[in-house]
Amino acid sequence: MTAPAGSLLVAEGLRKAYGPTVALDGAEFSIHPGEVVAVMGPSGSGKSTLLHCLAGIVTPDAGTILYDGRDLARMNDAQRSALRRSEFGFVFQFGQLVPELTCVENVALPLRLNGTPRKKAEQTALEWMRRLEVHDLAGKRPGEVSGGQGQRVAVARALVTGPRVLFADEPTGALDSLNGERVMELLTESARSSGTAVVLVTHEARVAAYSDREIVVRDGKSRDMERIV
């Protein structure tokens, strides 16, 4: 594999089909530590499947994915789960907070699952909530906060373990312009200041404008625009 030097996460020749439907057809990807890369393309182009493969959620039919030099295909389920829990963070469009838990408990959850004691986990969670400007919502439940606030809580939860890669799939898809922008500002600022790479799937140009470069996915094939222009 001829990955760009210093890449943290690299994929080459990814193929994935769901029955007769080909979602990925030779897609490639690479990201450096601390870099924000937008994955763009029309609906159904394969961009979410690419994200799921890169994050080890979906196993590709063919191709290679290397994370920090390690081949994802050679890891067992437990190793991949551990990777997702400790080194990867996730933000989706909606429906990701546990409704029964308070916001600070939601943010602290990944740390608790990794064995961090409650008090320490909630202290760290509050620090992240402060960075995302939602610390005053600590005691509220997700149903009591707005969509934009809930999404910032979700970003805090995704970053609380200090992941090296944050996977964000249409993170502002359910928000209005102003809330979406604030989420993107805080998400990219927080990720950049902590050296976290961000794989940002979006079909919105204004969201992609927060990235360092973009990859376009069309019909399951990817194009790295930086290497073309």
Added chain:
Amino acid sequence: MCTVVLMSIGHTLLGLLESGPRHGYDLKRAFDEKFGHDRPLHYGQVYSTMSRLLKHGLVEVDGIEAGDGPERKRYAITDAGITDVERWLATPEKPEPYLQSTLYTKVVLALLTHRNAADILDTQRAEHLRSMRILTDRKRKGDLADQLICDHALFHLEADLRWLELTAARLDKLRQAVVSS
């Protein structure tokens, strides 16, 4: 103002010559039909453009017909002309409002001359995003006035980008329409 006037008439006429030699009159007719819309080219514009292209070696006279009126020259594109069209098509336009008419011309010409129109759209998308990144960064660091000015530009660029996406999704249909017309 009609955007066709702003774009390069010379390059467009050159592109139209790629399918085969034509008289000035045929060129004007083809231009008006495909790109002129409600602003047809003047004969004077065609002939002055062709003299300029001839002078620069981008076209050559393929034949002259004598008739009742003035002589009718038939023009053919040269290798240098083909290279010039190629370069123009491959160079992204500086993003500005309403540039999609120039882009439309580039896409249609690319389809007519069997070049990769999707490449043109992708290259333009990258150029737009580059501008949007600069504006987004300026907005993040600026005051409210900066934010509003940048937002205005960002929304225009976003509209262009949506048009690029839509056109990319309709390329096959456009190819059929262009080739059959």
